[in-house]
Structures are given as structure tokens and as C-alpha cells.
Amino acid sequence: MRTRGTRGLTFRALAVGLAASAALTACGVAGASGSSVATKDKLIIGVYADQPGLGRLSGSTYQGFDIEIAKQIAKFMHVKTVEFKTITADNREGKLQKGEVDLVVGSYSITPDRKTKVSFAGPYYVAHQSILVRASDAAQVTDVHHLAGRRVCRVKKSVSFPRVQKERGVPVVPVDATGYNDCLTKLVAKQLDAVSTDDLILAGLYAENAREGGPALKLVKTSFSDEPYGVGIKQGDVDGCEAVNKAITQMYQQNIPGRLLQVQFGSSDLDFTWTVPQFEGCE
Amino acid sequence: MTAVQRQGGASPAPVPAPQAGPPAPSGGVRPGLADVRARAAATPPRKGLRRAVPSTNSGRIRAFVAGVVVVLVALLLLAWNGVDDARTGVRVIDTAGPQVIATGDLYFRLTDMDAQLAHALLVGDGPAHKDDRQQAIDRYTDSRSRADEALIQAARLARDSTERQTARSLLDALGRYEQFAGQALLQDQNGPVHSPGQASTQVTKLYRSATDLMKLELLPQAYNLTLDNGTIVRHTYEDKRSAVLTGRTIVVVTGLVLLVLLAGFQWSMARRFRRLLNLPLALTTVAVVVVVAWTAAMLGSEAASLSKAKTDGFDSILALARARAIGNSAQADQTRYLLDPERGDTYEQVFQSKSQTVLYLPADNLAGYQDSVRALKTLKTGPKDHPILGFLGAEGHRPSSDAKALGAVLRGFQRFQANDRQMRDLAKVKQTGAAIALQTGQAATDYAAYDDSLVKLAAVHQTTFDKAMKDGKGGTQGWQYALPIAGLVVVLLLVVGVRPRLAEYR
Structure with missing residues (x-):
């Protein structure tokens, strides 16, 4: 049986080799996107439940400027389903790192320290x-x-x-x-x-x-600091960050945030910024 | 080769096939052939895939040759594909990289326009400051025309309607800005001659409209557009580099398949024709090894060139361009602080925040920050250290960063912050004249030196970028000829190797 064995081996090796090449190609393509929020159909967004005007849970619905912004971001990212989860200042980094939430939209100021733990898209507003x-x-x-x-x-x-x-x-x-x-x-x-x-x-x-x-x-009416409110995202998800930035840009090009601010805070006679803020950059 | 030695005595496997019988030997029966024929008659016909496996010597040889040629062609095509990926990567980064950096210049020019406008209004139009004012106005005009150029470049790089709309909106805002700026200058000129820092309320109001427009509309959109442009380079880099590396693995795997096939061929030939070595076939194997090793090495070095150009070149150049732009805008905040004391708190806070963007050291307030800056010995951090945050900290954390150029940058930044402290101390005790003299005199000179040190540091990375691009281009040179020629050589050697054996069946 040796002859056929040898030849069989050669043909098998060829088959295995080609299959391996094919598999490698497939890996190369799939690895590029991974689990970026840019490709998800459903987003879990972390928001505050106790901030009047920004993010507040009343009954079973969340309301406020941050909530509306989160919905708009999801809309412009063509996401089908959005689920909100309550976060607090103490646990938002952990929840992003563990993947319990995909994004955090909750008066989350971008600071150099925080950027070492999570990435930020936006800011969507500078308070x-x-x-x-x-x-x-x-x-x-x-x-x-x-x-x-x-x-x-x-x-x-x-x-x-x-x-x-x-x-x-x-x-x-x-x-x-x-x-x-x-x-x-x-x-x-x-x-x-x-x-x-x-x-x-x-x-x-x-x-x-x-x-x-x-x-x-x-x-x-006095302003003595800039607080850039960013969208928290898992560290390293550059594609997702760029997709959120694109959504924010489109949102501002249609004047949506200005109108949302007017609805939520118009009564306070505050001066709003109607134009897109300067982004932090995703890398 | 033990199999070959034992072959005569061992009972060979029954490998007949119902069709594709051997070409009827015209002259005499060779040893082994009779056996085969006898077995062919004795064994029942096989079914399924096995029917496709040739059972005669010549059939086997042809099948092997066909197999080798097919895998060889696949190998060459895959190698070609890898080379093509490497070339596209190098080409796109080589053209888009500098374009992106040019659009980064837009932000710098815009901040400079606003800085020069503030400077001209601050020093006023008294006879003692005529030259200073004229210089600022000239620089404003120069920056405006360069901003126009950079904006056109950025608009050209825009890839979709969102980015194009941003570019349009920038053009529109720039027009409005120039209107405010022109009005402020004219109003200032037509009003009574004033000493430095004494611009009229009307002029200050016009300047506020201009600088707010700059801060809220122009700068954010310019910065975002540059970020968008930068993604072209990042995407190309990530896609092409991973494609080149995957290509290399595939080439190696396919090469191994080809080698196994050739080895099997050798073995089979050796057994059937009782020759230990078929020299041309051995040379074919060597040629394949050379082609595979060479291609793999080349693709590896192409990936390394791309990586070097991107991380050590492009990323640094872009980060330093941003550090330069933000620094320039912080320097303008010093001027605004003096020009419009009513907004002093805001301008001081944004000065601190911009300084921290450039070099982050935690602090409660500006004075604390400046103490930390003064105490800082070096920007350079080891690979295992925590990097200092901010643009300059990130630069100091790169293994490739130039220690000497970095040292000059740090000293320049320290002088910039020390001058700021002195200027604010003077302003706080109402010595506005002295503060303005410092800001427009020594501090301006020191700032220019700091800015220059950033340009020099960026030049080091530009050299790295250029060299990596040159290596990248040189690495694939001539491959469009080398690959087909290598293929031809392998096929020729193969033909030379099998022709005499096949001839035995004619």
C-alpha cells in the first residue's frame, strides 16, 4: 500500500495547504472589523438616571439632552435597536472596559487621565x-x-x-x-x-x-472653563469612534443638537453653541 | 530512499485505473510495466474520486507536472497580489500623507490669522508701534492666503458629502471672519490713536465676534476635517499592511505545498525509474525555495517600511503639527487676555487647557501647572514607564524620538510658560504696559524659538518618513519582471526534468 500512501499524502498535503491558505485569507479579512460598534445592529448605551435635563429615568423611560443625543447618534449610525443602561460616575469606565455598555453618553468630560482608560468620540457638546x-x-x-x-x-x-x-x-x-x-x-x-x-x-x-x-x-452668563462632553467608547475601537464622530458631524449639519438644547434648556436663557465642537481625534 | 531500495521486492499497491491506460509501449516491455498491466486486469474498476487519480507512470508524471504548474501559478499570483498590496500602500501613503499634513496646516494658519489680528489691535496704531502693527497685518494676510490654499487641498481630499459640506461651511465661515476682521481693523484705524491695550469698546466687540467665530466654527471644523483626512492614511496603512503580512503567510504556505509536491514527485520518480536524483527536478525545488524565501523577505520588509513610515513618520509629523497649532492658539490666548481683560478668566483657563493638551501635567491651577513644567527634567520616557500625557509626552514615549531635539523643545516650552507667568504677574498688578511689552517683545521671540524647535523635531520624522517611503518603493522595484521570469525558470527546469522520462513512453 506504500505507493498509494505516498501519493495520497502528497495530494492531501496539497489540499490541506490550500485550505489553510484560504482560511488565512478569511482571517485577514474578518480580523479587520472585529467587534467595533461601527458594525453593530444593536447598541447598549450607558446614561445617567439622575441628572435633570440631561439624563433622567422616570418610570421606565429615560429623558433628557444626553438621551436624545444618544438616540440621534444611533440613528445616524444606522443602528436598529438601542438599549439604555444606567451608569454612575464610579462605574462608567469599568462598564465600557468589560463591554457591558457599547457607548457612554452622560456629561462625560474628556480628560487626559480618562483617555488612558477609555477612548472618546466627540465631544458632542462643550459645556x-x-x-x-x-x-x-x-x-x-x-x-x-x-x-x-x-x-x-x-x-x-x-x-x-x-x-x-x-x-x-x-x-x-x-x-x-x-x-x-x-x-x-x-x-x-x-x-x-x-x-x-x-x-x-x-x-x-x-x-x-x-x-x-x-x-x-x-x-x-459667565463661562470660565471648557468641559468637552465626549462619547465614551471601548479603548482602541478606532473605527467605532470614527463612526460616532461622523454621526455627530451629520447631526450638527442638520442643526439637531441646537434644537434639542432649545427644547430642554431654552427657558434658562442660556447661550448655546449651534456648531459642531472640535473633536479629540480617535487615535 | 529506503523505499526505493526495497521497492523491487515489496509488493506494490494495486493502482490500476479502468481508463487512461498506458500508451501502448511500442518497443519491449519494461520491468514493472508488466506488473502494472497485470494488476490493471486483475483489480475491479474504482469508483468516485479515485477514478481521477492516474495510475500509470506517464499519467502520474503528467498529473504531477500539472499539479506543480497549477500550484506554481497560484504561488506567483499570490506573490504578485502581495507585491501589488505593498505598492498600493506605499503609493497612497506617499501621496496622501503629505497632503494630510498640508491640510493640518489649515488649523495652524487659522489660529495664526486670529493671533495676528489680536496682536495688531493690541499694539494699536501709535507711531511707536507702527512697524509692529504692520508686521502683524502682513502676517495675517500671508496666513489668510495659506489658509485658503490648505482649505482647497482639504476639500479635494474630502471623500463624501458630509466632509464636502464641512469644507463648504468652512469657506463660508472664513468669509464672515474676514469681514469682522476687516471691520475691526478699519474701526481701530479710523478711531483716535491709542496706546497698547487701549482699543475702543467697539473694536473689542468686533474682535470678540471674530474670535468667537474662529473658536466656535472655523477651528473645530478645520480640525475635524483634518482628522477625517487623516483616516485615509490610517485605513490604507492598516488594510495594506495586514494584506501584505497575510500575503506573506499565504506565499509561504503555498510555497511549502509546492515543495511537498515536488518532493513527492522526486520520490515517485526515484522509485519508478530507479534514479536517486533527478538533477533538474532538484534544481526546480531549489528555485522554488529561493522564490518563496525571497518573496517572503521582500513582503516582510515592505510591511516594515509601511509601519515605519506610518508610526515613526506620519503619526509624529501630524501630532507635532497639531501641537504647533494648539500652542500657537494658546499664545494667542495670552494676547487676547491682554486685549480683552473682561474675559480674562476664560482666556486664562483656555490657555491652561491648551497648554495641558500639548504637555499634560496634573495641576490645580495655572501657577501649579507652570511649577510642574519648570521642574520637568526630560520628556523622554522608557518603554516600560508611564508616558507623560499630551502631544509632547507621546512624542517622548516613542522609542525612535530624537533626545536632543526633544530637549530643545522642552526648554522652549519651559521658557514659554515662564514668560506667561511673568506676563500675568505684571498684568495682575496693573502694569499692563510692561506686560504688553513683554508679550510682544521677548516672549514673542522665545515663542518663535520654541515653534522652530518643534519644526526641527518634525523634520527628523520627515526624514524617517521619506527614507521609509524610498525603501518601500525600492523594495518592489523590478518585481513585475522578476516574478514571471522566476516562474518561467521553474517551469523550464521542470520540463527539462520530466521530458526524458515522458519520452520513454512515446
Whole structure:
């Protein structure tokens, strides 16, 4: 049987070799796209559940500017199904890294530190730090320096308070609160004099207060920082990041974010930016 | 070769075939042939695929030759494909790379227009500053025409309607910007002569409209368009480099198949014709080994050239171009800080944020940041260290980065930040005149030197890029001739090897 064995072996080797080549080619093609969000039909998007105006869960539906932006991004990416999941400031990086959420849209400021853990598409909006005071104080507070000696809300882990105290060097009196909703409660109850953080968050608080018939407040038109709100994405998904950026560009070319801002925050008399922000870049 | 020695005595496998019988031997019966014929008569006809396997010597030889030629042609086509991928990769990166870098210049020119406009309005039109103002206006005009050029280039690279719309929108915004700028300059000129830093409220208002337009519309879209353009290079690089490497593996695998086939052929010939070595066939094998090894080595070095051009060349050049543009815009924020003190806080904060984009060191405020910058010894970090963040930190983390050029950049950046501290300290104690003199004098000179050091560092990477592209082009030179010739040589050797054997059956 040796003769046939030899020849059989040769033919088999040929067959195996060609099959292997074919398999390698297939790998080369498939490996390029992988599990990028750019190619998914369904996206799981992490959002906040407790930020008035931006991302809030009421009943079983999420509402707010971030939610609408997330829906628009998915629409322009031609995604069929979108599922929202609640995230918090503590767990958003972990959830992205573990793949529990595909994207995070939740007033997520792009910082060099965070960029070492996750990638960012966008920003989809650049918020500015501003000040919310009771209307009766509005005449005295037109600038961050006018906060000197006043009681200002401090939320743990938020960079807003240190920006006033350390970065701008204004001698303010800190009053601790558990979150910005708590700040609003305390501002209304006169337990503190001012809340200073991103203008969109303040505009959300402003609208909330107006809805609930609280005392008159004033959103001071001052901006002393740029907070680029990015779309968090798993580190290294460059194709996905580019696809999100393209979606954001198209969204702005149709003026959608400006209109969404008007709907959510128009009552606060805030100045919005209607044009696309400068992206961070995906690499 | 033990099989060959034992062949005579061993009972050979029954390998007859119902059809494709041997050509009737015209003269005499050779040993072995009679056996085959006898077996052919004795064994029942085979079914299925086995029917296709030739059973006679000449049939087997022809089948082997056909097999070898088919695999050889496949090998050459695959090699050709690999070479073609490498060439396309090199060609696209060689043309698109510099174009992308040219569009990156758009951002720099736009920030420079706004910086020069602020400078001209800041120094005013007093007789002592006439030259300074004129120089700023000239540089504004120059940057404007270069921005136009870069914008046209960027528009040409736009690949879809979204990118084209961005380019159109940029053109439109640039027109509006120039209108504001012209009005501000005219208003300033027609108003009363003022000393530095004393532009009228109306002029400051017009400048605000211009600079807001620049910051909110022009710069973001220009930057995004450059990012879009940059993806062409990245996609080509990733696709082609992986195609070249896959091509190399496929060539090697196909080459091995061919070698196995040739070895089997040798063995079979040796057994049937009782010759230990068929020299031409052995040479064919050697030729195949040479072609495969050579092609694989060439494809490997092409992939390495692409990688070098992209990561050590293009990426660095682009990152440094961005560092330069953002630095220039931060320098303009210093001028704006002096021109429009009402917005001083904002301009100071964005100065810090832009500085941190260029070189990130964590800090509570600008003064703390500047202390950290002053204390920094080197930008260079080892492969296992945590990189310093920001454009310059990333540059320092590249294994290929030039330590001397990096050192010059760091010293320049430190002077830039030290001057900034001094300028702000002066402005805070209301010594505006001295602050402006510093900003438009020594600080401007120092900044130009820092900018120049960035250009020099980029030039090092440009050399790397050019050399890698040259290697990439040289690596595939002549392959359109070499591959067919190699194929012909292999086929010729094969024919020389089998012809005498086949002749025995005529």
C-alpha cells in the first residue's frame, strides 16, 4: 500500500495547504472589523438616571439632552435597536472596559487621565462652567470672583468646586451636598448661596425648579472653563469612534443638537453653541 | 530512499485505473510495466474520486507536472497580489500623507490669522508701534492666503458629502471672519490713536465676534476635517499592511505545498525509474525555495517600511503639527487676555487647557501647572514607564524620538510658560504696559524659538518618513519582471526534468 500512501499524502498535503491558505485569507479579512460598534445592529448605551435635563429615568423611560443625543447618534449610525443602561460616575469606565455598555453618553468630560482608560468620540457638546444663584443675588454676582465669601455648593468627586476655589483662587465657603439635586434643594432653602458647575447641568436644575414652582433663580452668563462632553467608547475601537464622530458631524449639519438644547434648556436663557465642537481625534 | 531500495521486492499497491491506460509501449516491455498491466486486469474498476487519480507512470508524471504548474501559478499570483498590496500602500501613503499634513496646516494658519489680528489691535496704531502693527497685518494676510490654499487641498481630499459640506461651511465661515476682521481693523484705524491695550469698546466687540467665530466654527471644523483626512492614511496603512503580512503567510504556505509536491514527485520518480536524483527536478525545488524565501523577505520588509513610515513618520509629523497649532492658539490666548481683560478668566483657563493638551501635567491651577513644567527634567520616557500625557509626552514615549531635539523643545516650552507667568504677574498688578511689552517683545521671540524647535523635531520624522517611503518603493522595484521570469525558470527546469522520462513512453 506504500505507493498509494505516498501519493495520497502528497495530494492531501496539497489540499490541506490550500485550505489553510484560504482560511488565512478569511482571517485577514474578518480580523479587520472585529467587534467595533461601527458594525453593530444593536447598541447598549450607558446614561445617567439622575441628572435633570440631561439624563433622567422616570418610570421606565429615560429623558433628557444626553438621551436624545444618544438616540440621534444611533440613528445616524444606522443602528436598529438601542438599549439604555444606567451608569454612575464610579462605574462608567469599568462598564465600557468589560463591554457591558457599547457607548457612554452622560456629561462625560474628556480628560487626559480618562483617555488612558477609555477612548472618546466627540465631544458632542462643550459645556462651560457657570453659576446659579437666587434671583435676588443676581445683581451682585456677575462673575466668578463675586463668589468670594459666599457659600458655594460642593459635591464630592466633582471638579467644579475646586475649579472655583483652587483654579480661580476665589475664597469661597464650601457647603457639602450629595449631588446637584441636593445643591438645588439647599439653594432654594437658603442653606447656600450659589451652585457652580457645567451650564447644562445648571440649566437642567433651573428648569426643574421652574417646573416645581420654586423661587426665582438666575443663571449667570459667565463661562470660565471648557468641559468637552465626549462619547465614551471601548479603548482602541478606532473605527467605532470614527463612526460616532461622523454621526455627530451629520447631526450638527442638520442643526439637531441646537434644537434639542432649545427644547430642554431654552427657558434658562442660556447661550448655546449651534456648531459642531472640535473633536479629540480617535487615535 | 529506503523505499526505493526495497521497492523491487515489496509488493506494490494495486493502482490500476479502468481508463487512461498506458500508451501502448511500442518497443519491449519494461520491468514493472508488466506488473502494472497485470494488476490493471486483475483489480475491479474504482469508483468516485479515485477514478481521477492516474495510475500509470506517464499519467502520474503528467498529473504531477500539472499539479506543480497549477500550484506554481497560484504561488506567483499570490506573490504578485502581495507585491501589488505593498505598492498600493506605499503609493497612497506617499501621496496622501503629505497632503494630510498640508491640510493640518489649515488649523495652524487659522489660529495664526486670529493671533495676528489680536496682536495688531493690541499694539494699536501709535507711531511707536507702527512697524509692529504692520508686521502683524502682513502676517495675517500671508496666513489668510495659506489658509485658503490648505482649505482647497482639504476639500479635494474630502471623500463624501458630509466632509464636502464641512469644507463648504468652512469657506463660508472664513468669509464672515474676514469681514469682522476687516471691520475691526478699519474701526481701530479710523478711531483716535491709542496706546497698547487701549482699543475702543467697539473694536473689542468686533474682535470678540471674530474670535468667537474662529473658536466656535472655523477651528473645530478645520480640525475635524483634518482628522477625517487623516483616516485615509490610517485605513490604507492598516488594510495594506495586514494584506501584505497575510500575503506573506499565504506565499509561504503555498510555497511549502509546492515543495511537498515536488518532493513527492522526486520520490515517485526515484522509485519508478530507479534514479536517486533527478538533477533538474532538484534544481526546480531549489528555485522554488529561493522564490518563496525571497518573496517572503521582500513582503516582510515592505510591511516594515509601511509601519515605519506610518508610526515613526506620519503619526509624529501630524501630532507635532497639531501641537504647533494648539500652542500657537494658546499664545494667542495670552494676547487676547491682554486685549480683552473682561474675559480674562476664560482666556486664562483656555490657555491652561491648551497648554495641558500639548504637555499634560496634573495641576490645580495655572501657577501649579507652570511649577510642574519648570521642574520637568526630560520628556523622554522608557518603554516600560508611564508616558507623560499630551502631544509632547507621546512624542517622548516613542522609542525612535530624537533626545536632543526633544530637549530643545522642552526648554522652549519651559521658557514659554515662564514668560506667561511673568506676563500675568505684571498684568495682575496693573502694569499692563510692561506686560504688553513683554508679550510682544521677548516672549514673542522665545515663542518663535520654541515653534522652530518643534519644526526641527518634525523634520527628523520627515526624514524617517521619506527614507521609509524610498525603501518601500525600492523594495518592489523590478518585481513585475522578476516574478514571471522566476516562474518561467521553474517551469523550464521542470520540463527539462520530466521530458526524458515522458519520452520513454512515446
